[in-house]
Structures are given as C-alpha cells and as structure tokens.
Amino acid sequence: MTSLQEDTIIRKLGPGERIPYDLLLLADPSIVAMSSYLSLAEIYVMEQDQQVIGTYVLLANDPDELEIKNIAVTPAYQGKGFGKILLQDAAQRARAKGFKRISIGTGNSSIAQLYLYQRQGFEITTVKKDYFMTHYQEPIYENGIQCKHLVMLVRKLN
Template structure:
C-alpha cells in the first residue's frame, strides 16, 4: 500500500447516492443489494488526491453485540495494496466503539481468496449458511470454475 496516501472513512447519509459500482464488486445483483443496504450503515473510504471512493462497506446490526459485514469491496484499481485489510481494521474499531463484541462476515464457498483474506485479518471460520446462493439468487453464480452453493461464515471477536 502506498503509505503516502492517507485514507479516511466516511459514513454515507441516507440521502446520499450509493456507489453501486463498488457495491456490485462484492454482490452479484442490485436486487440482492437492495435487500440489506437500506438497513445497513454504509461507509466509503477515500484516499487523498483521489475524488472517487476507493472502497466501501455495509454494516448490519445482527444482534445487540454482533455486527455483520454485508458488503465489503475495494475498487479493482486499488486491490492488492492493503486497503481491504485497513478497511477491516477500521470496521473492527467502529464496531468496538459502538459496543459490539463480534464482527461476522460471509463469503462464497468457492471464494478461496476471500477465505484467506479473512483468516489473515483475524477472523475464524464460524459456520455455513447452506444453499445460500441457490436460494437467494435467480441465476447460478460461478467462481473459480465452481457453482456457488453455500455461504461460509467468519467471525472476529473484539
């Protein structure tokens, strides 16, 4: 990551337009995003000297002490520079400050790169939502040559 680019995270207000291009990097359809986005706190990350957001996350209060990352994405141009890890660190800090005890996130069963990313950032595997991608998306979704079926859950204690 270019250390000369300080990053900042800003919560979007309910009236601001959503950067759907970023949200669609982490979710397959606008319809799927619409199911959770208006019940989530949406944060966008900016870097100095870059006017457009470089990353996004949507956080959903699952229980009084558990927040779920419903969407997290880094603009493809900036991936591989540590911004996703920085964003997870910021999410954990926000969650701690809000009194949450745990952050959970789910990703596709064939999303091996994402599995590794969450494990590297202090998450542990915590469960499976069986047939999630079969039941929640009208068309089959493929990743790494495999049809997505289950959602693998990860959690981080705060």
C-alpha cells in the same frame, strides 16, 4: 472518519449521497439482495483524492454482533492492502459502538476473501449449504468454482 494517508479517508456515507452500487455489485451481484438490507445499514466509503475506491456496509444482527454485509475495493486498487484496512476500520467502529463480535459472510468459491478474512482474525463458524443456489437466480462462478454455500466467519472484539 479514519485518516489513512493525507489523501485517503474512510467515512460514513451521508444521507442523500450516492450509494456506490458499482462497488457493492462486485461483492454481491444482486440488487434485490442488497435492497433488503441497505436501508437498515450504515455505508462507509474509502476515498483517495476524493474518489471512492472502496466501501463496506455494516448491519447490527443483535446487540452483541455487527455484520459486514458487503465489502469491496475498486479492481485497480485490489491486492494493495485496502481490503485489510477496510476490515480493520469496520472492526474498530464495531468495538467503539460496544459490539462484542463482528461477522462477515462469503461464498465457498471466494478463495482470496476467505484467506483475507481468516488472516484478519475471523474464524469460520457456519456454512449455509446451497445458500447461493436458492437465493440467487443466476449461478455465480469464481475461480472456476460454482458459488453454492455461504461461509460465515466471526471475529471476537476485545
């Protein structure tokens, strides 16, 4: 458990606890896509005054790389540094578990996320062309741009 302020913590979601789908759906609008990885992953929640305000999901891709499969902050708390704190917490946990890299994927239209991830030391490594066109039934639009391609970013952990 990571202590942030007296009233804010980040902790692993325990067995049987309610999965914060409302938040997870902010980052990935497909329950079908999420169901493919949630049972294999670790879910972390950020709580302030015992209310969940953020979450992220970690999944091991291989012995050297841990992926952030989903990360989200409640809209009322966005733009206040909580996403940065969640990314730092995920990297710290990955390092503590012995992983050499942490990765994250986002859409080509996710301008704020691409900015945040790169500011936190993630570098674009691959672009999966038309990923969202073939893996999602409904078109996704952000910032007036159609989300078509999956942009993968990786941060080395020292």
